[in-house]
Amino acid sequence: MLDVGLQRLRELVAVHGVPGAEAWLDTALDAIDPDALSGVRVLLARCARKVGDAPLPVGELEAAGWTARDVARAAVVVRVFERADLEVAVTAYGQWLRRGEQGEQESLLRMLPLLPDPQRLVSHAVEACRTNSEVVFRAIACGNPFPAAHFPDDNFNQLVLKAVFMNVPVGEIDGLSGRVTAELLRMADDFAAERTAAARPVPTDIGLLHQLLESR
Amino acid sequence: MKLFDPHIHMTSRTTDDYQAMADAGIAAIVEPAFWLGQPRTHTGTFEDYFLSLIGWERFRASQFGIRHFCTMGLNPKEANNPEIAEAVIEMVDLYLEKDGVVAVGEIGFDDQTPAEEKYFIRQLELGKEHGLPILIHTPHRDKAAGTRRTLDVVRDMGVDPSLVLVDHNNEETIASVLDTGMWAGHSIYPNTKMDEHRMVSIVQNFGGERVIINSAADWGVSDPLKVPKTAQAMREAGISDDVITEICWNNPVAFFAQSGRLDLEAVTTNVRVDQTQLWFGNSVLRGQTPRVDD
Numbered sequence: 001m002l003d004v005g006l007q008r009l010r011e012l013v014a015v016h017g018v019p020g021a022e023a024w025l026d027t028a029l030d031a032i033d034p035d036a037l038s039g040v041r042v043l044l045a046r047c048a049r050k051v052g053d054a055p056l057p058v059g060e061l062e063a064a065g066w067t068a069r070d071v072a073r074a075a076v077v078v079r080v081f082e083r084a085d086l087e088v089a090v091t092a093y094g095q096w097l098r099r100g101e102q103g104e105q106e107s108l109l110r111m112l113p114l115l116p117d118p119q120r121l122v123s124h125a126v127e128a129c130r131t132n133s134e135v136v137f138r139a140i141a142c143g144n145p146f147p148a149a150h151f152p153d154d155n156f157n158q159l160v161l162k163a164v165f166m167n168v169p170v171g172e173i174d175g176l177s178g179r180v181t182a183e184l185l186r187m188a189d190d191f192a193a194e195r196t197a198a199a200r201p202v203p204t205d206i207g208l209l210h211q212l213l214e215s216r
Numbered sequence: 217m218k219l220f221d222p223h224i225h226m227t228s229r230t231t232d233d234y235q236a237m238a239d240a241g242i243a244a245i246v247e248p249a250f251w252l253g254q255p256r257t258h259t260g261t262f263e264d265y266f267l268s269l270i271g272w273e274r275f276r277a278s279q280f281g282i283r284h285f286c287t288m289g290l291n292p293k294e295a296n297n298p299e300i301a302e303a304v305i306e307m308v309d310l311y312l313e314k315d316g317v318v319a320v321g322e323i324g325f326d327d328q329t330p331a332e333e334k335y336f337i338r339q340l341e342l343g344k345e346h347g348l349p350i351l352i353h354t355p356h357r358d359k360a361a362g363t364r365r366t367l368d369v370v371r372d373m374g375v376d377p378s379l380v381l382v383d384h385n386n387e388e389t390i391a392s393v394l395d396t397g398m399w400a401g402h403s404i405y406p407n408t409k410m411d412e413h414r415m416v417s418i419v420q421n422f423g424g425e426r427v428i429i430n431s432a433a434d435w436g437v438s439d440p441l442k443v444p445k446t447a448q449a450m451r452e453a454g455i456s457d458d459v460i461t462e463i464c465w466n467n468p469v470a471f472f473a474q475s476g477r478l479d480l481e482a483v484t485t486n487v488r489v490d491q492t493q494l495w496f497g498n499s500v501l502r503g504q505t506p507r508v509d510d
Contacts, residue, residue: 157358
């Protein structure tokens with residue numbers, strides 16, 4: 001999992017955010033009231049404009065695809081989990097995810113490895129995989145260590161198969177090699193057979209899944 | 217030749233689509249309750265959706281001479297949301313009794329989770345309680361295994377196979393569905409699922425008995441004219457008009473007539489279009505001259 005604390009998130013916003021982003025974030029973090037979390041919805045939406053969406057350079061975090069606004073939103077939610085009752089924070093997280101627009105959903109999914117008690121968040125992450133939006137799906141499926149670390153087999157297999165379906169490269173799924181199973185290959189091979197029966201091309205990523213299992 | 221599209225999500229389509237469908241010979245449709253492309257956050261939005269299926273949408277269809285029926289159900293994707301699933305099921309129980317509701321659906325598996333199975337079984341029970349046929353959605357991912365599991369659940373629940381339409385079949389699933397005595401639906405799509413020419417091959421191999429086709433047109437890339445286009449492809453391939461009529465009209469009519477809410481005589485007569493009519497004060501027209509049939 002990602003070992004990134006609140007201080008590190010603030011530093012990243014200072015470096016990669018728009019001018020004034022760090023000061024805005026510090027004020028916002030101070031204002032978070034664990035007894036009035038409704039205000040956090042406003043902060044999460046506002047992060048996009050106050051911090052910007054500059055991409056983080058590769059290697060800045062041990063995760064891919066992050067932008068400055070993702071970092072700011074992660075700081076806000078990490079602060080909520082620090083201050084609020086865990087049960088309340090988990091429920092609020094689910095509401096924000098369900099009612100967020102696409103960019104908010106992306107951020108909320110990317111930050112999952114930074115939040116405490118991952119088992120309580122798995123169902124929200126699994127639900128997010130049912131999206132029709134490729135960018136939201138990529139936020140949970142690609143460069144994110146959370147699914148491989150915490151998803152049950154059935155849900156992880158569905159995630160991989162959905163990536164194959166959506167032409168999202170399975171090579172971008174963090175921790176995939178450790179989670180390839182005979183059952184996942186069976187599902188992938190059934191899909192290949194279905195494509196063959198329909199005289200349609202078979203995604204090359206199915207071959208990659210076989211290689212990963214054989215190389216273990 | 218009258219055509220029936222037994223699976224189309226018209227709430228996502230335009231009046232141009234209705235006009236084109238009517239011009240192409242589509243005289244009746246079934247609109248299954250499904251999801252809206254993104255998850256709903258409240259049970260109340262399901263109720264308004266269900267009301268539109270039996271209200272405004274039926275009226276819109278009538279304004280273009282098309283008979284509109286629908287199915288009610290909690291779709292498998294949203295069955296996974298514990299915040300809404302139980303309350304929606306209670307609502308489905310009420311709405312299944314409405315006029316023009318000709319089946320429970322579309323229900324079944326998506327991710328094949330325990331929650332999906334629970335609500336699939338519950339809605340098979342609702343079908344028995346309300347005396348309605350069942351329209352089943354089969355999963356896109358892990359399709360062959362998901363379809364086998366679907367057939368097992370239906371069998372274990374003791375549902376009469378003649379009351380079950382299993383949809384979105386392909387070359388690999390049709391035989392197993394027909395072998396059970398259930399009806400096999402095929403969604404003809406521009407890119408995924410099934411296309412016209414593959415469907416022609418399936419009909420050449422399996423014939424028309426209990427075979428049904430639909431467009432499954434919705435808010436995504438899809439084509440509301442796939443039933444007439446597939447009928448034409450079958451005709452060009454030398455399939456007889458009797459078989460085409462069986463697949464594109466007689467079969468869906470016979471299947472949904474098992475609800476007791478699709479009158480066999482009424483459905484074969486033309487809808488008299490009167491575009492001067494209003495629905496709660498609303499017209500589908502925007503200043504055009506209303507069409508009024510004699």
